Amino acid sequence: MGELRKDPVLGRWVIIAQERSSRPGAFVRKPHHEDKTDPARCPFCLGHESETPHEVFSVRDKRTKPNTPGWGVRVVPNKFPALDEKHRLMKKGRGVYDMMTGFGAHEVVIESPNHHHEAKDQTIGQITSWLEVLQLRVGEMKKNEKIRYALIFKNKGRTAGASISHPHHQIIATPVTPKRVREELVGAMDYFKLKERCVFCDILDEERSYGQRIVYENEDYISFCPYASRFPYEIWIVPKAHGIDFHTQSVKKSLPSLAGHMKHVLKRLSDVLGDPEYNYLIHVAPNRFPRFGYWKTIEDDYHWHIELFPRLTIVAGFEWGTGFYINPIPPEQAARELRGK
Amino acid sequence: MGELRKDPVLGRWVIIAQERSSRPGAFVRKPHHEDKTDPARCPFCLGHESETPHEVFSVRDKRTKPNTPGWGVRVVPNKFPALDEKHRLMKKGRGVYDMMTGFGAHEVVIESPNHHHEAKDQTIGQITSWLEVLQLRVGEMKKNEKIRYALIFKNKGRTAGASISHPHHQIIATPVTPKRVREELVGAMDYFKLKERCVFCDILDEERSYGQRIVYENEDYISFCPYASRFPYEIWIVPKAHGIDFHTQSVKKSLPSLAGHMKHVLKRLSDVLGDPEYNYLIHVAPNRFPRFGYWKTIEDDYHWHIELFPRLTIVAGFEWGTGFYINPIPPEQAARELRGK
Numbered sequence: 136m137g138e139l140r141k142d143p144v145l146g147r148w149v150i151i152a153q154e155r156s157s158r159p160g161a162f163v164r165k166p167h168h169e170d171k172t173d174p175a176r177c178p179f180c181l182g183h184e185s186e187t188p189h190e191v192f193s194v195r196d197k198r199t200k201p202n203t204p205g206w207g208v209r210v211v212p213n214k215f216p217a218l219d220e221k222h223r224l225m226k227k228g229r230g231v232y233d234m235m236t237g238f239g240a241h242e243v244v245i246e247s248p249n250h251h252h253e254a255k256d257q258t259i260g261q262i263t264s265w266l267e268v269l270q271l272r273v274g275e276m277k278k279n280e281k282i283r284y285a286l287i288f289k290n291k292g293r294t295a296g297a298s299i300s301h302p303h304h305q306i307i308a309t310p311v312t313p314k315r316v317r318e319e320l321v322g323a324m325d326y327f328k329l330k331e332r333c334v335f336c337d338i339l340d341e342e343r344s345y346g347q348r349i350v351y352e353n354e355d356y357i358s359f360c361p362y363a364s365r366f367p368y369e370i371w372i373v374p375k376a377h378g379i380d381f382h383t384q385s386v387k388k389s390l391p392s393l394a395g396h397m398k399h400v401l402k403r404l405s406d407v408l409g410d411p412e413y414n415y416l417i418h419v420a421p422n423r424f425p426r427f428g429y430w431k432t433i434e435d436d437y438h439w440h441i442e443l444f445p446r447l448t449i450v451a452g453f454e455w456g457t458g459f460y461i462n463p464i465p466p467e468q469a470a471r472e473l474r475g476k
Numbered sequence: 477m478g479e480l481r482k483d484p485v486l487g488r489w490v491i492i493a494q495e496r497s498s499r500p501g502a503f504v505r506k507p508h509h510e511d512k513t514d515p516a517r518c519p520f521c522l523g524h525e526s527e528t529p530h531e532v533f534s535v536r537d538k539r540t541k542p543n544t545p546g547w548g549v550r551v552v553p554n555k556f557p558a559l560d561e562k563h564r565l566m567k568k569g570r571g572v573y574d575m576m577t578g579f580g581a582h583e584v585v586i587e588s589p590n591h592h593h594e595a596k597d598q599t600i601g602q603i604t605s606w607l608e609v610l611q612l613r614v615g616e617m618k619k620n621e622k623i624r625y626a627l628i629f630k631n632k633g634r635t636a637g638a639s640i641s642h643p644h645h646q647i648i649a650t651p652v653t654p655k656r657v658r659e660e661l662v663g664a665m666d667y668f669k670l671k672e673r674c675v676f677c678d679i680l681d682e683e684r685s686y687g688q689r690i691v692y693e694n695e696d697y698i699s700f701c702p703y704a705s706r707f708p709y710e711i712w713i714v715p716k717a718h719g720i721d722f723h724t725q726s727v728k729k730s731l732p733s734l735a736g737h738m739k740h741v742l743k744r745l746s747d748v749l750g751d752p753e754y755n756y757l758i759h760v761a762p763n764r765f766p767r768f769g770y771w772k773t774i775e776d777d778y779h780w781h782i783e784l785f786p787r788l789t790i791v792a793g794f795e796w797g798t799g800f801y802i803n804p805i806p807p808e809q810a811a812r813e814l815r816g817k
């Protein structure tokens with residue numbers, strides 16, 4: 136059974152998940168680069184529904200049964216979950232150390248039956264469909280009061296951590312607010328204390344007036360290469376409307392616009408960098424049940440957004456040791472290339 | 477010219493270093509795995525001294541001249557420096573953003589003329605020799621009051637970020653205390669406030685009494701797989717004697733003991749994992765000139781140490797998005813394998 140352990144100096148939590156060491160390619164002693172799962176043996180392809188754990192949700196033809204073909208988007212628990220709702224949530228001390236049982240959830244959202252079409256090749260309708268499913272699943276997970284945070288993320292390509300190449304997203308729900316997210320929340324709160332404005336709204340203003348880091352803008356979303364980009368061609372996609380959560384009705388109305396935006400940006404990224412591997416993740420507000428001790432001004436100070444980074448550079452000792460990043464491509468140059476004009 | 481940029485939400489600094497995009501393999505659109513620089517074209521090999529910037533220090537036969545053969549350890553500025561002492565240190569605002577010129581230092585310490593011998597194959601004398609040089613160079617950099625921190629690190633192998641396979645260390649000196657280091661310093665300080673003890677000394681006690689995460693112990697050093705290991709087979713090497721800096725006279729006396737310790741641990745790591753790629757780094761106290769605003773209790777609360785991690789797993793979207801790590805190998809199991817008994 137997995138467990139969470141807390142670093143006594145940094146307060147950083149680590150998931151010790153021994154089950155995952157049996158995952159294909161999870162633990163490569165030498166990195167390897169067979170990039171594509173063979174569709175004939177892909178557990179996410181049509182007709183292979185029995186090779187995954189039972190589906191928890193699907194968008195499917197009403198005449199078909201769960202765990203059979205007929206679906207458009209399909210959600211299954213991760214076969215090698217980092218965290219699991221079956222564990223009872225328990226916390227205890229061990230000498231100077233703290234631990235917690237590996238309570239949480241870990242789901243896979245299979246974007247479409249098509250093994251080869253990444254978002255850039257999908258229809259706006261298909262993208263909108265899995266965006267709606269992501270909203271729904273996160274909303275469901277956040278009903279549990281033991282869950283503090285739910286992160287939606289995408290790993291595309293082996294170097295980016297995907298063990299299966301069939302297009303999919305993952306959601307991990309955790310019983311603590313992760314350190315990196317907490318830092319962002321606290322940073323936004325501190326900025327608000329000082330200025331009584333949302334730092335992300337201010338960043339959007341700055342980027343629109345400066346212009347040179349903008350990648351794309353449509354009706355409801357803006358994407359740009361952030362001023363302090365950690366990675367070459369890092370892109371943030373930010374909704375123009377201030378809002379702190381992704382799984383809301385008002386965001387739902389803008390999903391076709393987000394789908395078009397993502398398709399455009401991912402297509403440009405692929406054109407400029409030759410189909411790179413990448414990660415992206417959706418940063419949202421944590422769960423806010425009163426007994427958690429509220430983030431008082433969070434409705435005003437935080438702003439959900441997507442952070443996307445192609446995996447081009449290698450993160451080495453200096454970066455791990457300092458939290459400093461060395462980025463050889465200025466974001467102004469990256470944005471110019473990505474805009475294509 | 478490089479510059480430092482600060483993330484307005486997280487306070488994380490990023491080095492935008494366009495010069496480094498011309499570094500061989502610095503910016504790989506597809507990862508590649510030609511692992512070894514050809515010795516005939518290696519700028520760190522004997523007889524190729526003119527292919528590096530002029531040496532700033534060397535351990536060499538007194539009858540030989542700088543930048544010629546005859547050396548045992550050789551220090552040169554990085555040819556593609558992330559930071560450079562030639563830049564004047566300047567800070568300014570840019571709209572909502574903060575920047576700083578790319579002032580600092582970036583040196584390469586070539587461990588020996590031998591292209592193939594990593595520390596595990598070197599003599600204790602050779603290892604002691606480059607450890608002394610590392611001490612010396614860090615001591616030199618820290619004399620500059622504009623330098624806040626100097627990080628010693630080692631990248632072994634392409635996946636770990638080494639662009640040249642000839643054994644070498646790097647030192648980067650920065651005009652700010654890096655975020656990750658500051659968090660560790662603050663964590664140690666907070667622990668001291670509560671308990672009036674050094675958290676690292678307490679961890680050493682705990683590890684020695686528990687025993688199962690210990691990898692090796694000799695006269696002056698203990699290594700163990702930390703309780704909340706981020707990575708499989710992560711190892712910390714910690715001096716038994718409390719001390720906050722690496723470049724001191726008292727550490728100098730223990731260098732042969734550290735050399736033997738490192739040789740043993742790196743040999744075991746290689747035996748167990750089949751010569752893996754790895755990073756390690758030496759965490760020490762920051763520069764402490766009075767005008768920086770001291771860390772008041774730092775002499776008591778901090779403890780220098782080495783953090784080492786083989787590069788076996790892939791850091792994916794979840795880790796980047798949360799600061800959470802998923803480690804499939806419990807440190808107790810890793811330590812058992814590394815102890816070999």
